[in-house]
Amino acid sequence: MSRYFKYKKSVQLADDASRLGLAVELLPDLSPLLEPFDVDGRKVGNRLAVQPMEGCDAEPDGKPGPLTIRRFERFGGGGAKLIWGEACAVVPEGRANPRQLLINDANAASLGAIVQTCRETHRGECGDDDDLIVGLQLTHSGRYSFARPILAQHDPLLDPRTVVDKATGTKAGPDFPLISDDELLRLQDTFVAAADLAYRIGFDFVDLKQCHRYLLNELLSARTRPGRFGGSFENRTRFVREVAGRIREAHPGKIVATRMNVFDGAPYQVGPDGAGEPCPFASPVQSTWGTRANDPREPDLDEPIALIGLLRKLGVGLVNVTLGNPYASPHLLRPFEYPPPDGYETPEHPLIGVDRHFRLTAQIQSAFPDLAVVGSGYSWLQVFAFEAGAANVAAGRATFMGVGRGSLSQPDFGVRIASGEPLDPKRLCRTFSYCTALMRSKHNELGQFATGCPPFDKAVYGPIWDEAKRPSDQDFDRK
Ligand SMILES: Cc1cc2nc3c(=O)[nH]c(=O)nc-3n(C[C@H](O)[C@H](O)[C@H](O)COP(=O)(O)O)c2cc1C
Numbered sequence: 001m002s003r004y005f006k007y008k009k010s011v012q013l014a015d016d017a018s019r020l021g022l023a024v025e026l027l028p029d030l031s032p033l034l035e036p037f038d039v040d041g042r043k044v045g046n047r048l049a050v051q052p053m054e055g056c057d058a059e060p061d062g063k064p065g066p067l068t069i070r071r072f073e074r075f076g077g078g079g080a081k082l083i084w085g086e087a088c089a090v091v092p093e094g095r096a097n098p099r100q101l102l103i104n105d106a107n108a109a110s111l112g113a114i115v116q117t118c119r120e121t122h123r124g125e126c127g128d129d130d131d132l133i134v135g136l137q138l139t140h141s142g143r144y145s146f147a148r149p150i151l152a153q154h155d156p157l158l159d160p161r162t163v164v165d166k167a168t169g170t171k172a173g174p175d176f177p178l179i180s181d182d183e184l185l186r187l188q189d190t191f192v193a194a195a196d197l198a199y200r201i202g203f204d205f206v207d208l209k210q211c212h213r214y215l216l217n218e219l220l221s222a223r224t225r226p227g228r229f230g231g232s233f234e235n236r237t238r239f240v241r242e243v244a245g246r247i248r249e250a251h252p253g254k255i256v257a258t259r260m261n262v263f264d265g266a267p268y269q270v271g272p273d274g275a276g277e278p279c280p281f282a283s284p285v286q287s288t289w290g291t292r293a294n295d296p297r298e299p300d301l302d303e304p305i306a307l308i309g310l311l312r313k314l315g316v317g318l319v320n321v322t323l324g325n326p327y328a329s330p331h332l333l334r335p336f337e338y339p340p341p342d343g344y345e346t347p348e349h350p351l352i353g354v355d356r357h358f359r360l361t362a363q364i365q366s367a368f369p370d371l372a373v374v375g376s377g378y379s380w381l382q383v384f385a386f387e388a389g390a391a392n393v394a395a396g397r398a399t400f401m402g403v404g405r406g407s408l409s410q411p412d413f414g415v416r417i418a419s420g421e422p423l424d425p426k427r428l429c430r431t432f433s434y435c436t437a438l439m440r441s442k443h444n445e446l447g448q449f450a451t452g453c454p455p456f457d458k459a460v461y462g463p464i465w466d467e468a469k470r471p472s473d474q475d476f477d478r479k
Helices: 010-019 066-076 105-126 181-200 215-220 238-250 302-313 350-367 379-394 405-409 413-419 434-439 458-468
Strands: 037-039 042-044 048-050 082-089 133-139 163-165 205-208 255-263 268-270 276-278 295-299 316-323 372-375 400-403
Touching: 010 350, 010 379, 048 413, 066 082, 066 105, 082 105, 105 133, 105 181, 105 413, 133 181, 133 255, 181 205, 181 238, 205 238, 215 238, 215 255, 238 255, 238 302, 255 302, 255 350, 302 316, 302 350, 316 350, 350 372, 350 379, 379 400, 379 405, 400 405, 434 458
Parallel strands: 048 082, 048 400, 082 133, 133 205, 205 255, 255 316, 316 372, 372 400
Antiparallel strands: 037 042, 268 276
């Protein structure tokens, strides 16, 4: 069986899925995606979500740049009723790249313009924006902060690939200091203040980002960390519980959300044939979250489910389920046709990766049937993504389907589905990883290229791609 996407008809895809023993179902009737849903008292007009898709195009001070505004214009006019705004750092030292958004008083007005832009274009295309919600993903990049890695724990799997001194290439050893409890306490205040600001400037929800091995995700697995934020489940989840509780207490009517890894999995490396293989590990693995200690290739959702239960009681009403690490296990996070430049060929049929997303999301949804749960990992399915989303929503395996890479190539998918117009076959994301390649390109005067979809949004990103692919020593800098 070919591992490449070659499906002209849904029956062919369904055949491969059943041959692989997977439960990927397709429903040609897309109407379940057009049903409204109430999230914490806010009506959301359909089940289509735009996933957070960072464009690495902010100004150096963290204000949105022209391409950031353009992206939100396109998302707003696209017809999805849930727009999950991208990663926005809460402190400068927590930015993942020098062009990541940054929330603070000085940037507040221009960040607020993102929401206004979104709403205006949405009204223009859809008539009404009462049932549109727009959120902002509040983040600290932790180990993947570009200026200097900031570690919550020592991780025997990730430390050997975490460069703490770019000049010498030194990796994080046992002596490299962890972020202190006092710094984390201050950071909690910063998250609360950032949420306050985000609501004030018009965002309908804030996301406490606990995924992709950034800081709040790493804290969840900080079993070997001493002090009040490490060790026990209670300590490891303290940061996010306290922050969520404080935000909700200060803003009882507002939606508090979280994008959470429910399965970190093992880091992968390039194997002898170019395909990814899990890095060697010694059992039990203590440094991962949602992952079986004696086999980190397998999920274990007990702790993620327990945490979501606690967060729910604290008022978190919207959960976006995701997996993996963009630097160390990209195939888990976004099943792909061709790998990003710092990646490896897919170690599994991408349908297996899609199915993993669907199964784990379904497990979370079945543990919390009334919770608004967004599923991820759809784009590899190309045109069939929406039939899969309809099947998942209709069967109660997810509340919303989230579209990531596909929303860069064809942001107007929601308008098309609502009007019964087919998707444009010429702008379907093919998961060739151009967008990730641009994200990994750092060799310009800003230290970061903007990202988008070079093949299908060519007028804007074609020239950026041409510039980025010019040979350079630092081409496709590996973090
Ligand atoms: C260029 C790019 C930017 C992304 N930015 C973010 C981000 O800001 N926050 C986040 O949680 N995930 C981010 N992701 C991950 C996506 O939201 C999504 O989970 C992933 O692409 C898988 O979904 P898909 O198969 O629909 O693309 C990004 C992915 C890509 C390729």
